[in-house]
Amino acid sequence: MSLNAAFDSPDSKRRYVRQLFSTIADRYDLITALLSYGQDARWKRTLVALANVRPDERALDLACGTGDIAFAVAARGARTVGLDITLRMLQLADAKQAAARGAARRVRFLGGDMTSLPFPPGAFDLVTTGYGLRNVPDLTGAISEIARVLKPGGRLLSLDFNRPEPAAVRAVYLWYLTVVGAALGWVLHRDPDTYRYIPASIRRYPGAHGVAERLRALGFSHVRVVPVLFGLMSLHLAERSR
Ligand SMILES: C[S@@+](CC[C@H](N)C(=O)[O-])C[C@H]1O[C@@H](n2cnc3c(N)ncnc32)[C@H](O)[C@@H]1O
Numbered sequence: 001m002s003l004n005a006a007f008d009s010p011d012s013k014r015r016y017v018r019q020l021f022s023t024i025a026d027r028y029d030l031i032t033a034l035l036s037y038g039q040d041a042r043w044k045r046t047l048v049a050l051a052n053v054r055p056d057e058r059a060l061d062l063a064c065g066t067g068d069i070a071f072a073v074a075a076r077g078a079r080t081v082g083l084d085i086t087l088r089m090l091q092l093a094d095a096k097q098a099a100a101r102g103a104a105r106r107v108r109f110l111g112g113d114m115t116s117l118p119f120p121p122g123a124f125d126l127v128t129t130g131y132g133l134r135n136v137p138d139l140t141g142a143i144s145e146i147a148r149v150l151k152p153g154g155r156l157l158s159l160d161f162n163r164p165e166p167a168a169v170r171a172v173y174l175w176y177l178t179v180v181g182a183a184l185g186w187v188l189h190r191d192p193d194t195y196r197y198i199p200a201s202i203r204r205y206p207g208a209h210g211v212a213e214r215l216r217a218l219g220f221s222h223v224r225v226v227p228v229l230f231g232l233m234s235l236h237l238a239e240r241s242r
Helices: 010-035 040-051 068-075 087-099 139-149 167-189 193-203 207-217
Strands: 058-062 079-084 108-111 124-130 150-161 220-228 233-240
Touching (some): 010 040, 040 068, 040 150, 058 068, 079 087, 087 108, 139 207, 150 207, 167 193, 207 220
Parallel strands (some): 058 079, 058 124, 124 150
């Protein structure tokens, strides 16, 4: 499927994204460190610190990938589930867990789609997601599902790229990501579209303030946007309305 066709419908985006992450899964941690100039780990530490995790809380990390955020939340004592749509990502997360010695709490990794979660209402105190919301086939559906599985007063924390509002900043940012993404895709996979998906998905994303508006409309209060990297990235913090 071509990159443009990926955005034709929710179903085509779901299929494209799953295929993409299956392809890059084994190099995902390396690529993420490279593309973020080593900053990704720091942003995730900030997210987990802001999550204010309490021991024995029930936590869900969506689009968990190879498990970074889920492991950090579990290390703070939460009973944590990591969910992802890509089997290979889950296998890598499981392998990391198996290799870790003396981990505090073990994470339960599960296959699933964050627009249709296999949990009852109010099952979690905390939902986290790193680069999850921008990748879903249906943003409204995913936010509604997060609201459903959170307890009233439960917290959502999300880290993602932003879609900068000033047109000039956005143009330079997307151009940069397209050029770097194409080069990296060619070198690593002989396919320039592999990482051109990132700017393509940002173009179609409502951006940090658009996501904040949807969160408010879909059952969240105390919604905050924390700019990261001069606003090129952002963190969302929100509370499930009581
Ligand atoms: C960029 S990776 C982020 C991985 C991890 N959260 C991190 O921060 O490193 C995006 C992840 O979203 C997953 N994903 C995409 N669409 C999804 C969906 N609808 N439901 C669950 N996971 C999804 C992909 O399989 C991939 O592992």
